[in-house]
Amino acid sequence: MKAGVYLAHPRTGSFNHALFDAVTAExxxxxxxxxxxxxxxxxxxxLLAAEETETVDAAAAATDPRVxxxxxxxxxxxxxxxxxxxWWGMPPAVLAGWVQRVLVPGVAYKLGTADxxxxxxxxxxxxxxxxxxxxxxEREAGEFGxxxxxxxxxxxxxxxxxxxxxxxxxxxxxxxxxQQRTAWLAEARALAAALVADAPAG
Numbered sequence: 001m002k003a004g005v006y007l008a009h010p011r012t013g014s015f016n017h018a019l020f021d022a023v024t025a026e027x028x029x030x031x032x033x034x035x036x037x038x039x040x041x042x043x044x045x046x047l048l049a050a051e052e053t054e055t056v057d058a059a060a061a062a063t064d065p066r067v068x069x070x071x072x073x074x075x076x077x078x079x080x081x082x083x084x085x086x087w088w089g090m091p092p093a094v095l096a097g098w099v100q101r102v103l104v105p106g107v108a109y110k111l112g113t114a115d116x117x118x119x120x121x122x123x124x125x126x127x128x129x130x131x132x133x134x135x136x137x138e139r140e141a142g143e144f145g146x147x148x149x150x151x152x153x154x155x156x157x158x159x160x161x162x163x164x165x166x167x168x169x170x171x172x173x174x175x176x177x178x179q180q181r182t183a184w185l186a187e188a189r190a191l192a193a194a195l196v197a198d199a200p201a202g
Contacts, residue, residue, distance in 0.1 A: 148167075
């Protein structure tokens with residue numbers, strides 16, 4: 001079984017990096033083949049080209065070989081994990097660009113018409129999103145409406161066929177203690193293990 005783990009954070013040594021390392025280690029220990037991608041470190045090119053804006057017809061092959069490699073890989077995965085901070089209620093630009101350039105028609109979904117219902121094409125029916133935030137939970141929900149929940153659980157992942165979408169926000173990260181971060185990392189590992197618990201590896 002194969003899992004893709006995607007990190008979007010530019011600062012080496014961030015807590016997002018620690019979450020990424022913890023999740024990849026846990027999945028590997030459980031016998032999963034892990035495709036781990038630090039999108040900033042890899043220099044993933046996020047800018048969508050004009051010819052990549054098709055929504056109904058299957059996308060043409062990407063001109064950038066890195067994008068095409070990600071498209072081939074994501075189609076072969078059984079689970080997805082995304083790790084990123086909450087920036088302005090959005091994922092970092094590199095991850096937004098990854099979604100737009102990789103999860104394209106003919107790879108992640110198909111549409112009969114532009115206003116039709118999508119049919120998800122990805123094999124990965126389960127996904128875990130781990131976010132970090134410095135916004136208190138009550139303010140996030142009451143004032144902002146938790147836009148990341150809508151982005152991942154309503155707008156992106158169900159479109160690809162993922163029906164088991166789980167998400168955890170670790171907050172507030174700034175000012176958290178080493179003990180708190182250690183507990184969060186253990187929780188992240190447990191969440192990754194739970195995500196794949198009913199999918200036999202090997």
